[in-house]
Amino acid sequence: xxxxxxINKIYSQMKxxxxxxxxxxxxxxxxxxxxxxxxxxxxxxxxxxxIYITDSRYAAEAKNSLSxxxxxxxxxxxxxxxxxxxxxELGIKKLGIEQKHISAYAYQKMACGLxxxxxxxxxxxxxxxxxxxxxxxxxxxxxxxxxxxxxxxxFIKRHIAAGAKxxxxxxEIERFIRHKGxxxxxxxxxxxxxxxxxxxxxxTSHRKIAKNDLVLIDMGVEYCGYKSDLTRVFFLxxxxxxxxxxxxxVAEAQKVAIKSIKPGIMTNEVDMAARQYxxxxxxxxxxxxxxGHGVGLEIHExxxxxxxxxxxxxxxxxFTIEPAIYIPGEFGIRIEDMVVVTQKGVKVLSxxxxx
Amino acid sequence: xxxxxxINKIYSQMKxxxxxxxxxxxxxxxxxxxxxxxxxxxxxxxxxxxIYITDSRYAAEAKNSLSxxxxxxxxxxxxxxxxxxxxxELGIKKLGIEQKHISAYAYQKMACGLxxxxxxxxxxxxxxxxxxxxxxxxxxxxxxxxxxxxxxxxFIKRHIAAGAKxxxxxxEIERFIRHKGxxxxxxxxxxxxxxxxxxxxxxTSHRKIAKNDLVLIDMGVEYCGYKSDLTRVFFLxxxxxxxxxxxxxVAEAQKVAIKSIKPGIMTNEVDMAARQYxxxxxxxxxxxxxxGHGVGLEIHExxxxxxxxxxxxxxxxxFTIEPAIYIPGEFGIRIEDMVVVTQKGVKVLSxxxxx
Numbered sequence: 001x002x003x004x005x006x007i008n009k010i011y012s013q014m015k016x017x018x019x020x021x022x023x024x025x026x027x028x029x030x031x032x033x034x035x036x037x038x039x040x041x042x043x044x045x046x047x048x049x050x051i052y053i054t055d056s057r058y059a060a061e062a063k064n065s066l067s068x069x070x071x072x073x074x075x076x077x078x079x080x081x082x083x084x085x086x087x088x089e090l091g092i093k094k095l096g097i098e099q100k101h102i103s104a105y106a107y108q109k110m111a112c113g114l115x116x117x118x119x120x121x122x123x124x125x126x127x128x129x130x131x132x133x134x135x136x137x138x139x140x141x142x143x144x145x146x147x148x149x150x151x152x153x154x155f156i157k158r159h160i161a162a163g164a165k166x167x168x169x170x171x172e173i174e175r176f177i178r179h180k181g182x183x184x185x186x187x188x189x190x191x192x193x194x195x196x197x198x199x200x201x202x203x204t205s206h207r208k209i210a211k212n213d214l215v216l217i218d219m220g221v222e223y224c225g226y227k228s229d230l231t232r233v234f235f236l237x238x239x240x241x242x243x244x245x246x247x248x249x250v251a252e253a254q255k256v257a258i259k260s261i262k263p264g265i266m267t268n269e270v271d272m273a274a275r276q277y278x279x280x281x282x283x284x285x286x287x288x289x290x291x292g293h294g295v296g297l298e299i300h301e302x303x304x305x306x307x308x309x310x311x312x313x314x315x316x317x318x319f320t321i322e323p324a325i326y327i328p329g330e331f332g333i334r335i336e337d338m339v340v341v342t343q344k345g346v347k348v349l350s351x352x353x354x355x
Numbered sequence: 356x357x358x359x360x361x362i363n364k365i366y367s368q369m370k371x372x373x374x375x376x377x378x379x380x381x382x383x384x385x386x387x388x389x390x391x392x393x394x395x396x397x398x399x400x401x402x403x404x405x406i407y408i409t410d411s412r413y414a415a416e417a418k419n420s421l422s423x424x425x426x427x428x429x430x431x432x433x434x435x436x437x438x439x440x441x442x443x444e445l446g447i448k449k450l451g452i453e454q455k456h457i458s459a460y461a462y463q464k465m466a467c468g469l470x471x472x473x474x475x476x477x478x479x480x481x482x483x484x485x486x487x488x489x490x491x492x493x494x495x496x497x498x499x500x501x502x503x504x505x506x507x508x509x510f511i512k513r514h515i516a517a518g519a520k521x522x523x524x525x526x527e528i529e530r531f532i533r534h535k536g537x538x539x540x541x542x543x544x545x546x547x548x549x550x551x552x553x554x555x556x557x558x559t560s561h562r563k564i565a566k567n568d569l570v571l572i573d574m575g576v577e578y579c580g581y582k583s584d585l586t587r588v589f590f591l592x593x594x595x596x597x598x599x600x601x602x603x604x605v606a607e608a609q610k611v612a613i614k615s616i617k618p619g620i621m622t623n624e625v626d627m628a629a630r631q632y633x634x635x636x637x638x639x640x641x642x643x644x645x646x647g648h649g650v651g652l653e654i655h656e657x658x659x660x661x662x663x664x665x666x667x668x669x670x671x672x673x674f675t676i677e678p679a680i681y682i683p684g685e686f687g688i689r690i691e692d693m694v695v696v697t698q699k700g701v702k703v704l705s706x707x708x709x710x
Contacts, residue, residue: 037558039556039558055644056555056644057555057644060683061554061558099458099463100458103458104462104477105455107459108459108477122463167533168533171530172530172533178525178526178527181561183522184559199412199416200413201394201395204539289410289411289412326415
């Protein structure tokens with residue numbers, strides 16, 4: 001879909017919600033609608049005018065990159081004043097604001113600043129549902145991001161050795177992915193060695209990897225704005241029997257979950273498939289987070305695969321499947337792949353990467 | 356200051372604002388008060404109870420790391436319900452919320468969820484003013500972060516060559532800083548070559564550096580949660596006379612600004628010192644952003660040095676001084692150092708790094 005097609009879909013939504021204008025503030029939503037990686041900007045859609053509001057640092061770059069359907073307005077710090085002027089110029093009466101993506105402070109300031117000019121109306125999830133279903137072009141970008149991450153995990157295997165620090169391993173990965181064309185990591189790379197792996201979201205530390213450690217690496221890259229997210233566990237030396245057993249359970253739970261996916265089933269059914277398998281093996285309490293999350297322009301986006309969310313899975317959705325078991329203070333195993341939902345089932349995007 | 360001393364200062368502030376409890380949501384504010392790098396957490400201060408609210412992914416790690424003056428409560432997604440229970444348990448009646456650091460959506464949800472239990476009261480800038488003045492221990496961490504960034508800029512000089520891509524240069528820097536003990540970059544490293552340097556905040560691209568380019572690098576690192584931020588311009592081959600002239604003006608503007616700093620003067624006076632120097636040389640319209648910003652647990656924090664902000668400069672403040680001139684479509688020069696305000700003037704933290 002072109003920027004124009006995406007914008008037109010939003011105008012239809014706006015009509016349904018009886019607003020004559022919409023201020024978009026979430027960077028990923030702006031990036032989606034403009035097909036341009038937005039930073040420190042706002043997008044105002046109003047009566048067919050599509051106004052990209054930014055400050056002096058970005059105006060020249062945006063002008064060179066944005067499609068001609070957008071005009072650019074420099075605002076600096078004074079966003080409310082800029083909005084008030086635009087509302088008068090364009091005759092805006094009902095301005096929708098992304099309530100989830102603006103601070104309570106900024107919302108109040110805007111509502112006050114527009115008093116007597118336009119009514120401010122909170123809206124939620126107006127762009128996000130569109131972003132759930134990826135187009136073939138978007139899937140290509142996500143595939144490329146996944147390929148670079150897979151290559152990084154293959155590459156790093158050779159660098160993991162007793163004595164290396166976790167942060168050094170992260171540094172090697174960062175260098176590698178940039179040389180492979182990634183714009184950068186899609187989130188802070190997690191390198192969790194030995195007992196650190198028992199923390200689901202360990203902060204990569206100065207700890208030196210020890211002999212016979214396991215090393216869990218959770219990483220992804222950004223490519224043309226699109227993200228990837230993969231986790232693998234590497235073993236130094238001999239694998240202890242409990243670790244092996246837990247590893248096999250997590251790997252099997254992932255297979256069970258992946259097999260259950262097809263268009264039409266609910267996100268919590270997929271989560272339950274993995275969760276029940278792990279519980280059946282006696283480790284129920286130790287899989288303490290949800291099974292997966294959508295990935296695209298944001299590293300965590302809709303749909304979420306958790307016991308609490310029942311959203312229908314549809315063709316073109318892209319999400320992670322990452323079952324795990326954490327033995328407190330001892331070790332943790334998480335295996336994470338990315339899948340895209342197809343007509344009949346699912347394709348594992350990181351399929352060629354050994355587990 | 357210990358976590359306990361910092362928390363006590365906040366309790367005094369709360370008393371002044373007539374609230375019996377405060378929910379802190381900005382990660383940097385939580386990190387400051389707990390002296391622990393917080394992620395996906397909330398901190399509730401209420402009647403001497405200091406409750407760190409997080410989810411299952413972080414609970415074990417937080418328990419091992421937080422001072423004993425904090426207790427931990429797991430909340431998962433249901434923050435409002437957790438708050439409602441805590442409000443009942445502790446008899447909370449007036450709950451302050453950081454209005455700038457919570458979404459309009461979450462604020463409304465909390466206000467509704469606490470109806471009949473406690474009143475929700477918006478507060479602003481309750482922790483931030485404390486964070487403006489750095490303690491000697493904080494300055495040591497910032498110094499270390501600055502030393503690593505300086506070393507990275509010295510190191511990368513040898514790697515900048517025609518044919519290398521901007522993102523590859525960024526990758527080399529990332530690897531280097533991790534090996535030097537940084538937790539990571541403090542923001543997306545900017546490598547802007549040739550005409551890309553004319554964009555004040557260029558997004559590092561696949562562009563290959565050309566013969567006779569200039570290359571602007573803006574980068575910093577995180578060390579124990581504290582950030583650094585430096586910019587240098589490197590030249591390949593012969594420097595054209597206009598570039599040399601602009602460079603000298605920017606370097607001199609920085610000197611003029613740094614000389615003007617001492618406790619008691621206002622932030623906009625410092626900004627004006629550099630701005631007027633540049634304007635006097637005929638490049639007034641081409642220095643399009645503010646002169647500097649505070650750096651600490653956040654990469655941009657108070658105080659801001661801009662024409663619009665008149666905050667009094669005090670001993671212990673740490674901020675950047677980064678004058679610039681951008682010739683649209685041609686090239687840009689920005690030179691950025693970090694300074695700490697002393698009793699009588701200022702110390703340049705990156706002083707040993709050549710310009």
